[in-house]
Amino acid sequence: DIQMTQSPSSLSASVGDRVTITCRASQSISNYLNWYQQKPGKAPKLLIYAASTLQSGVPSRFSGSGSGTDFSLTISSLQPEDFASYYCQQTYSTLTWTFGQGTKVEIK
């Protein structure tokens, strides 16, 4: 199975900061990589699919990049509503899809 490893597991940042979360796959997954945001007690929300395509309605301060095994999610200017957990997910495998362990973004 393809393993997804996110880093860091958590981070503290201030409003206005530029934040980058990374996700590494245990083997090449081309660009079959999604990013989700989840707030406490809520369902996840799709932010980015195909590694870099912004989902409709998602603010442009979110961006994704990468291909192969290394990917990143960047928030260019952190807003109060962005404090949440973020998960990457690979959908390359034809049999199983896997999430990273998550990154919690907290207020500094």
Place this chain on the structure above:
Amino acid sequence: EVQLLESGGALVQPGGSLRLSCAASGFTFRSYAMSWVRQAPGKGLEWVSAISSSGDSTYYADSVRGRFTISRDNSKKTLYLQMNSLRAEDTAVYYCAKDRGGDDFYADDYWGQGTLVTVSS
């Protein structure tokens, strides 16, 4: 408006069975693949299972393969997850989710509110 409404979550004893349902509305259900994703208390997301739009193809996480069965009834616009031989580690909120569709890049663009399954004696 797309809506996904899960039901069927409950407290069940280890070794027991449960069937979850997800009623869909606001989109052409038969045209989209669907998934189940779970989240144990205080833990991260775990993909559980997916099914093609027709129901012909199904996919499972290793942790549930052989115990869980995903299915759908396109005439009723409902997704199901039959869970057998339940274990304590299956305790989680179970979400159903809809694929965005349109190409090979599978991603869940709409999610239900989740239903809680607790496996305990």
